Amino acid sequence: MHKQLTIGLFGFGVVGEGLYRVLQQTPSLNASIKKVCIKDASKKRNAPAELFTTDKDVLLNDPEINVIVEVINESEPAYQIVTTALNGGKDVVSASKKMIAEHLTALLELQEKTGRSLLYEAAACASIPVIRNLEEYYDNDLLHSIKAIVNGSTNFILTKMFDENLDFKQALILAQQLGFAESDPKLDVEGYDAVNKWTFLLTHAYGIIEAPEKILFNGIQHIHGGDASVARARNQQIRLVAQAQKLQNGKVAAFVLPQFIQQDDHLAFVKNEYNGVVIESGFADKQFFYGKGAGSFPTASAVLSDIAALRYQYKYEYKKLYHHKPHQLTNELYLKVYVSFTDWKFIPRDEFEWIEEWHAQEERKYLVGVIAFSKLQEQNWWRENETSLILVPEPIIEETATRDLRKRSLELAGIV
Amino acid sequence: MHKQLTIGLFGFGVVGEGLYRVLQQTPSLNASIKKVCIKDASKKRNAPAELFTTDKDVLLNDPEINVIVEVINESEPAYQIVTTALNGGKDVVSASKKMIAEHLTALLELQEKTGRSLLYEAAACASIPVIRNLEEYYDNDLLHSIKAIVNGSTNFILTKMFDENLDFKQALILAQQLGFAESDPKLDVEGYDAVNKWTFLLTHAYGIIEAPEKILFNGIQHIHGGDASVARARNQQIRLVAQAQKLQNGKVAAFVLPQFIQQDDHLAFVKNEYNGVVIESGFADKQFFYGKGAGSFPTASAVLSDIAALRYQYKYEYKKLYHHKPHQLTNELYLKVYVSFTDWKFIPRDEFEWIEEWHAQEERKYLVGVIAFSKLQEQNWWRENETSLILVPEPIIEETATRDLRKRSLELAGIV
Numbered sequence: 008m009h010k011q012l013t014i015g016l017f018g019f020g021v022v023g024e025g026l027y028r029v030l031q032q033t034p035s036l037n038a039s040i041k042k043v044c045i046k047d048a049s050k051k052r053n054a055p056a057e058l059f060t061t062d063k064d065v066l067l068n069d070p071e072i073n074v075i076v077e078v079i080n081e082s083e084p085a086y087q088i089v090t091t092a093l094n095g096g097k098d099v100v101s102a103s104k105k106m107i108a109e110h111l112t113a114l115l116e117l118q119e120k121t122g123r124s125l126l127y128e129a130a131a132c133a134s135i136p137v138i139r140n141l142e143e144y145y146d147n148d149l150l151h152s153i154k155a156i157v158n159g160s161t162n163f164i165l166t167k168m169f170d171e172n173l174d175f176k177q178a179l180i181l182a183q184q185l186g187f188a189e190s191d192p193k194l195d196v197e198g199y200d201a202v203n204k205w206t207f208l209l210t211h212a213y214g215i216i217e218a219p220e221k222i223l224f225n226g227i228q229h230i231h232g233g234d235a236s237v238a239r240a241r242n243q244q245i246r247l248v249a250q251a252q253k254l255q256n257g258k259v260a261a262f263v264l265p266q267f268i269q270q271d272d273h274l275a276f277v278k279n280e281y282n283g284v285v286i287e288s289g290f291a292d293k294q295f296f297y298g299k300g301a302g303s304f305p306t307a308s309a310v311l312s313d314i315a316a317l318r319y320q321y322k323y324e325y326k327k328l329y330h331h332k333p334h335q336l337t338n339e340l341y342l343k344v345y346v347s348f349t350d351w352k353f354i355p356r357d358e359f360e361w362i363e364e365w366h367a368q369e370e371r372k373y374l375v376g377v378i379a380f381s382k383l384q385e386q387n388w389w390r391e392n393e394t395s396l397i398l399v400p401e402p403i404i405e406e407t408a409t410r411d412l413r414k415r416s417l418e419l420a421g422i423v
Numbered sequence: 424m425h426k427q428l429t430i431g432l433f434g435f436g437v438v439g440e441g442l443y444r445v446l447q448q449t450p451s452l453n454a455s456i457k458k459v460c461i462k463d464a465s466k467k468r469n470a471p472a473e474l475f476t477t478d479k480d481v482l483l484n485d486p487e488i489n490v491i492v493e494v495i496n497e498s499e500p501a502y503q504i505v506t507t508a509l510n511g512g513k514d515v516v517s518a519s520k521k522m523i524a525e526h527l528t529a530l531l532e533l534q535e536k537t538g539r540s541l542l543y544e545a546a547a548c549a550s551i552p553v554i555r556n557l558e559e560y561y562d563n564d565l566l567h568s569i570k571a572i573v574n575g576s577t578n579f580i581l582t583k584m585f586d587e588n589l590d591f592k593q594a595l596i597l598a599q600q601l602g603f604a605e606s607d608p609k610l611d612v613e614g615y616d617a618v619n620k621w622t623f624l625l626t627h628a629y630g631i632i633e634a635p636e637k638i639l640f641n642g643i644q645h646i647h648g649g650d651a652s653v654a655r656a657r658n659q660q661i662r663l664v665a666q667a668q669k670l671q672n673g674k675v676a677a678f679v680l681p682q683f684i685q686q687d688d689h690l691a692f693v694k695n696e697y698n699g700v701v702i703e704s705g706f707a708d709k710q711f712f713y714g715k716g717a718g719s720f721p722t723a724s725a726v727l728s729d730i731a732a733l734r735y736q737y738k739y740e741y742k743k744l745y746h747h748k749p750h751q752l753t754n755e756l757y758l759k760v761y762v763s764f765t766d767w768k769f770i771p772r773d774e775f776e777w778i779e780e781w782h783a784q785e786e787r788k789y790l791v792g793v794i795a796f797s798k799l800q801e802q803n804w805w806r807e808n809e810t811s812l813i814l815v816p817e818p819i820i821e822e823t824a825t826r827d828l829r830k831r832s833l834e835l836a837g838i839v
Contacts, residue, residue, distance in 0.1 A: 035746030
């Protein structure tokens with residue numbers, strides 16, 4: 008009835024070992040691990056020695072192994088493993104978000120060419136089945152928007168800044184102590200991890216293929232205690248949100264930015280290391296998925312569900328890419344943003360369409376203004392010099408705003 | 424690559440017509456409706472006349488039709504259609520929760536016998552893919568508990584009682600005006616609809632097969648404005664919650680009852696006509712799914728996803744039933760409950776293990792006490808005489824409580 012799966016596993020860290028244990032306990036899955044490839048043969052493992060090898064070809068060349076599961080940390084070795092396995096006629100389950108984001112085009116071609124299946128539910132939001140649901144549940148024309156918290160480390164830090172009044176550094180240290188942030192937190196904190204995940208979620212949601220570095224993103228590294236105070240005074244919180252939204256012109260605006268969110272927003276419900284996804288569509292209306300986005304067990308559970316799906320030869324269809332006219336990204340829009348800073352000299356006021364608020368007296372100065380998305384893409388001032396930019400999530404402005412409005416507001420503000 | 428689906432559709436109400444429109448717009452699905460069976464041929468329809476028939480055999484005997492989609496309202500005709508279709512070698516998609524709940528055993532046997540697929544994601548929580556996720560994501564040993572709001576009508580009424588201070592009748596009328604409750608609201612309001620859905624969700628979650636009338640349930644028909652006030656004073660809300668929980672003895676406690684819930688509970692987030700499901704498991708930890716649980720479009724979107732799944736011959740595996748030792752239901756537990764009433768004479772005080780609070784002075788009297796689950800199963804006083812029973816969701820008590828405690832508390836209360 009089901010395909011018998013014989014698995015070659017790469018990686019025996021917390022996820023790999025967790026997976027090994029679960030598969031042992033669930034004979035019904037019809038899946039067994041034949042061999043595990045590890046880097047360091049000398050490390051002591053809680054499994055029979057004959058299970059292990061350090062030679063990847065032992066797994067990749069074994070004709071009996073029909074599934075490669077890859078849960079290693081390094082992106083390039085993972086890419087080599089995945090491509091060799093697909094070319095060798097094996098199905099693949101991967102959890103390597105960075106690898107998938109960076110090699111998306113090549114991996115799509117390879118799936119087409121080989122006809123094999125590459126599943127990677129664990130690579131985004133771990134325990135939340137977001138990829139499978141985007142594949143199965145939303146038709147191209149109907150997906151209005153998707154907003155998500157896809158990085159647990161930054162969400163943990165932001166939650167602690169709000170709920171316990173910690174400053175950024177204290178919250179980061181706490182996250183590291185509890186294992187929610189790496190010792191080198193750059194990938195998480197500066198938004199790289201989130202935009203990597205967003206890259207392929209955009210493919211499943213809208214058929215968009217874009218390199219991660221081409222997607223507008225920022226992290227939370229410059230979020231200041233003062234920003235949290237402003238948010239709190241407005242009964243809002245700050246979250247790092249990945250967002251994609253279909254505009255009236257049919258194109259899609261997509262970015263990963265810190266945002267103010269209302270206390271009753273679905274994403275405000277997502278605290279600490281959890282992830283959450285809010286999908287708005289014509290048919291299903293508003294849906295919200297919430298769960299752990301990282302960690303050994305949540306990740307193993309997602310890998311396991313991919314393995315289970317391979318038994319009935321499940322493949323991602325990338326419907327929005329292949330069966331519909333894929334959507335295009337656009338930069339023809341304007342965002343309302345809050346910008347806080349230490350000195351006016353770092354802020355190119357003239358770049359704003361208009362400025363609605365300015366608070367120049369406080370130690371931490373800030374303004375609220377409207378700026379063209381394309382300017383944020385072209386310029387870097389808003390990431391530098393301790394400047395923090397936070398999206399004010401009003402409806403995205405699609406029409407060109409009149410420059411007069413800007414000029415008048417600057418005049419009123421006494422800035423020009 | 425995919426199976427070409429030729430569909431015979433039963434029912435052309437809001438769901439059926441919605442489905443027809445979507446399928447027209449998504450040729451990529453490789454699925455087309457060949458014929459639609461309706462009851463009333465004279466009604467004007469927004470589709471070519473030749474599409475329709477009133478003779479069900481035209482669909483059921485057509486060898487070209489390989490999928491029957493059934494979105495009619497009556498349970499017994501639906502059962503006839505579904506069984507005939509499966510026996511005729513066709514796959515089936517159904518949205519009839521009552522039919523599925525009442526005929527679960529026969530439908531399981533028929534799926535086994537015929538090898539055909541019967542999918543019914545739309546029958547519970549509509550737009551929330553709860554069945555598919557229970558099938559794919561949770562292994563038998565790991566599912567600690569599942570708590571869900573599965574009925575939008577009652578949730579709408581309870582929300583309005585809290586947020587707008589309406590009494591039960593006002594809230595019901597509002598629900599009816601807005602189309603969230605039937606003109607005969609009995610099925611929803613008295614909990615029948617919720618327990619029907621819970622019946623087969625228990626099968627997918629725990630491999631339990633039980634007739635709906637054997638599962639302890641109640642509705643919200645006797646929830647009183649006074650109960651809402653008590654909840655509000657404790658910073659809680661009341662929701663109609665379907666719950667199943669694995670106890671330490673390995674058995675499962677399951678019921679559908681109104682519950683007090685904390686403001687920060689996941690289910691408190693579920694307001695108005697929405698549904699929500701909270702799943703706790705060993706691996707994925709806590710997951711929360713939220714979305715519209717009824718309505719033409721959310722239902723059509725769930726039906727559509729089932730149709731999409733049939734293209735790659737997806738079937739429910741009922742893993743927890745067939746591949747594991749199915750769980751058993753137990754009644755060996757005690758619940759802490761709040762009971763409000765108009766007169767002490769309706770309350771069999773002696774049946775309680777102990778009573779912790781009693782408020783006999785108010786117009787609406789109430790007590791909080793611990794009672795054996797089996798007593799609630801055997802007796803009916805708590806559903807009658809305007810009495811309302813609401814679960815206080817403390818950890819379920821598995822050990823036999825000492826009767827002494829009960830006696831002492833009654834003495835202290837001056838009740839005996």
